[in-house]
Amino acid sequence: MAIPAGWLGPEENFLALDEPWCRPDQAGVYVLSAPYEHTSSYIMGSDHGPPAILEASRQVELYDEVLDCEPYRAWGGIATASPLELGSRVDKAAVDAIEAYVAPHVKPGRLLVTLTGEHTGALGAIRAHAKVWPELCVVQIDAHGDLRQAYQGNPYSHASVMARVVQDGLPLVQVGIRSICPEEMDLIRSSKSITTFFASHICDPSGRYRGRSAPWIRDVVKACRGPVYLTFDCDGLDPSIVPALGTPEPGGLAWYETLALAKALAEGPGIIGMDVSEIAPIPGFAAPQFSIARLIYRIIGRVHAARQRADRAPVSHRRAARTEFRRNTRSNRARRRK
Ligand SMILES: [Mn+2]
Numbered sequence: 001m002a003i004p005a006g007w008l009g010p011e012e013n014f015l016a017l018d019e020p021w022c023r024p025d026q027a028g029v030y031v032l033s034a035p036y037e038h039t040s041s042y043i044m045g046s047d048h049g050p051p052a053i054l055e056a057s058r059q060v061e062l063y064d065e066v067l068d069c070e071p072y073r074a075w076g077g078i079a080t081a082s083p084l085e086l087g088s089r090v091d092k093a094a095v096d097a098i099e100a101y102v103a104p105h106v107k108p109g110r111l112l113v114t115l116t117g118e119h120t121g122a123l124g125a126i127r128a129h130a131k132v133w134p135e136l137c138v139v140q141i142d143a144h145g146d147l148r149q150a151y152q153g154n155p156y157s158h159a160s161v162m163a164r165v166v167q168d169g170l171p172l173v174q175v176g177i178r179s180i181c182p183e184e185m186d187l188i189r190s191s192k193s194i195t196t197f198f199a200s201h202i203c204d205p206s207g208r209y210r211g212r213s214a215p216w217i218r219d220v221v222k223a224c225r226g227p228v229y230l231t232f233d234c235d236g237l238d239p240s241i242v243p244a245l246g247t248p249e250p251g252g253l254a255w256y257e258t259l260a261l262a263k264a265l266a267e268g269p270g271i272i273g274m275d276v277s278e279i280a281p282i283p284g285f286a287a288p289q290f291s292i293a294r295l296i297y298r299i300i301g302r303v304h305a306a307r308q309r310a311d312r313a314p315v316s317h318r319r320a321a322r323t324e325f326r327r328n329t330r331s332n333r334a335r336r337r338k
Pocket residue numbers: 119142143144146158233
């Protein structure tokens with residue numbers, strides 16, 4: 001059977017999966033590509049990130065030794081859509097086009113991973129998810145606050161993308177922030193809907209958490225008041241892991257603590273969707289995009305393991321979790337009305 005039009009076969013798809021594991025009619029995970037770059041202010045090339053991640057993913061080992069399974073099989077497959085062609089569309093037109101590209105695929109039970117260029121592209125994917133999950137909480141892994149009202153006069157700049165998310169009324173939990181301006185600090189201090197875990201508090205051994213990940217990960221999970229949409233700007237990681245970035249900033253998250261955070265979010269509030277941005281490939285140097293492809297696959301595996309665990313939980317636990325979730329959702333709505 002031929003792969004339907006608009007979907008990529010084993011020569012091009014995420015992980016180089018054969019049929020039937022790359023078919024959209026059976027896959028539980030969809031990988032979407034929206035390569036967009038318009039406002040990058042330092043190192044260019046983030047629109048080459050999504051194809052570079054797809055290409056590198058073909059070398060990722062399919063078995064996950066921690067989960068003792070092949071997560072793509074556990075999900076019923078991972079289907080990769082043909083990339084969105086943005087043409088000359090920029091700013092709001094690009095964000096709207098990305099939302100329209102992602103929206104038809106958002107469905108409870110499925111996991112969408114949107115690969116984009118500069119972080120602005122994430123806004124379209126976030127908005128598409130928020131239509132289906134109005135109670136979602138955005139968790140942003142990032143070196144930068146991205147909370148400027150506008151940057152260089154543009155409200156759709158990569159430096160303003162999370163200000164738009166907050167303006168949309170969505171609660172925001174930021175992790176790994178270490179490059180920020182006074183205007184953004186004022187917004188963080190005055191807004192009830194933003195919780196920020198600065199890198200200096202969580203990663204620095206002399207910081208508030210003494211560099212120990214278990215306590216701060218617990219607090220990040222506690223700060224999430226609804227199912228999590230994870231927006232992953234790759235510069236949240238330490239640039240020793242991914243140096244191929246538009247704006248590399250030292251002192252970021254480490255590999256295992258990032259995985260532990262993803263696992264805790266998947267098992268706690270649950271991860272309902274995610275995007276990955278800001279990889280600007282360095283020609284001839286595949287390690288950064290390979291690491292990101294591997295991280296995406298590891299997170300996909302942990303989301304499945306967590307959902308399976310929740311399905312197996314005794315009914316009384318599930319009822320308690322639902323009640324807790326509804327209570328949180330109500331307090332979320334109340335907060336947003338303020
Ligand atoms: Mn960002």
